Amino acid sequence: MRKITWSIVAVVVALFISAGLAQASTKDEVQKRGYLQCGVSTGLPGFSNPDEKGTWTGLDVDVCKAIAAATLGDATKIKYVPLNAKERFTALQSGEIDALVRGTTWTLTRDSSLGLNFTGVNYYDGQGFLVSKKLGVKSALELDGAAVCIQGGTTTELNLADYFKEKKMEYKPVVFDTHDATAKAFDNGRCDVLTSDQSQLYGLRTHLSKPADAIVLPEVISKEPLGPVVRQGDDAWFNIVKWALNAMIEAEEMGVTQANVDEMKKSKNPGVRRLLGVDGIGGKGLGLNDDWAYQIIKQVGNYGEIFERNVGKGSPLQIERGLNALWSKGGIMYAPPLR
Amino acid sequence: MSNSKKQFWWNNAQHRSLFFQVLLVALLVGFFWFIGSNTLTNLERRGISTGFGFLSQVSGFGIIQHLIPFDETYTFGRTFLVGLLNTLLVSAVGIVFATIIGVVVGVARLSNNWLIAKLAMVYIEIFRNIPLLLQMFFWYFAVLRTLPAPKQSWSAGDVIFLNIRGLYLPEPIFGPGFNFVFWALGLAIVTTLFISRWAKLRQEQTGKQFKTMTVGAGLIFGLPTIVFFLADASLSWNVPALKGFNFRGGITIIPEFTALLTALSIYTGAFIAEVVRSGIMAVNSGQTEAASALGLHKNRILKLVVIPQAMRVIIPQLTSQYLNLVKNSSLATAIGYPDLVAVFAGTTLNQTGQAIEVIAMTMGVYLFLSLSISAFMNWYNKKMMLVER
């Protein structure tokens, strides 16, 4: 609460001071500062999670890295700011972070009335339910009267109300503001159900005292397109964050990987040459070096690689590509042409 | 010529001070107006919604404890009321419990019995020195864990149940005719108040005592009972029953409330105990000795000599403890109790994004609550002050 209050004070002060002044460009600020301030979760395996040494890894973290690689040429120059659901938007509005990549669902309200813009989608998710096996429940339709643990200030809270209302079922929402408290309360037996974006439930389950005692129900009750967010009104920065992600998706489609990117520079394929900044517009439009996308792929990898490494086959989560496969492979990941 | 010297208005001290006061107010108003309008313009330029229109939008989320009807179809404005009432509930009950604990422990701390005095001291030192948030986590996560699951609930006579999801009590359903009983109860209370005033006056004038307590208790219990039978009122109970995973029906006291209440009462109680102790110790021992020399009984000394004087020291400090308790109740959100900060400054703020409006309203509430408590305690303090004769 205190943190939020201060952020809000900062927003007010910033708004007050910025009277009449033109907004400083985030890109210039990041380059002058020498590092990117990236808002992430407080710890979600596979998406943004610090290890014992404080090194952050995950799918969201890799998007932060891509932004840093493109803007600064160095994917390690990042200060990660862990944020819970309630803190995240004020942190971005107040300028405490340059970009928010924290499993944040793209919705109309958020895009249109918070002074923020979503730049794309780095993971297509949906809301699911984690229940204790002891309940003997096979479907979410059997959850009438259940006590449900949730994190406040999320779309999760709203979808839950919609779903139970539509199905004419009752529920008791137990709302926490941190991820830890939510998981712990569920673990203690305070709730029958924990609900969240389904991708997180698998990671969360590994943190329970007896992971094998909990199962994820088959129902997915919402659309949760999770994507990076920036402040509204800084179009140059918006473009950089948007295309950093697009470049990773395009690289996967073109078969450019972290391992072969140097070789690919010599490729004859015009698409690959444009992507890697050998030919074409390069970084002119974005105000970056021509090799901005090369740096992303070299230092971070293409979308398929970061997916498999963090949440897919190369990770304990073993999540299928599903919707997150390329459009050409049965999913809906699709980048506009880099040309 | 000396008379005709013109008197300028600024030569008059009163006028001058009036002028400066008006000027100051004008400047302040202007300053806040400037900040306000500036902020609004900038919010709009940045594409952040402003205004209080959101209060009439549908909220779309549920709240586990609501003292007034609420579900996801009610408005954001309603979430404000629900949160506010939850804050008031835990604060009011907390103040009562903290005061009881504080008085008992504070008096125990001064006991001549070594063990009791030391126990009180240990209590105070432990609970005063551990951060409140940790205590809340302890009660909520560590103690709660030990309660059974709904299917294994502990029950008292199959009407009261306790499990990890809460304490379930039967809810009285007042049938027709029951409003007479409430009227009778009200009447009995008012009459008792009058009797006690009359008894006090009479004692002052004639020295005769009257058993107000006995008569009052008889009235308050007796009258409604008689009316209950006369009016043929019916009372039934909605007894909670296990249905599906959880108990339904009856009244539920959620564990988040219990944990928060326990933590707040015990923590603030420790501070109040010290306040009570300092108050009692501030009363000169000569007073006690003089009173016992007059042959007054120990209890009477406490009631007539020590407490009235101690109160003068206690009340101002008690006020700030009460204020602390109310403000500390905003930690509720850490353990999922739906107070004003959790519901309104938390979820509502987040779902609407209207941080400035929401935080301003929330701060307004806490300011109002604090000022009200202060005002009440000041009034009470005045009443308790030594009346100089």
Ligand SMILES: N[C@@H](CCC(=O)N[C@@H](CS)C(=O)NCC(=O)O)C(=O)O
């Ligand atoms: N997609 C949801 C976010 C859901 C969310 O925040 N879920 C919790 C899961 S319990 C979470 O990610 N917590 C991580 C944290 O607070 O660090 C939204 O945008 O509202």
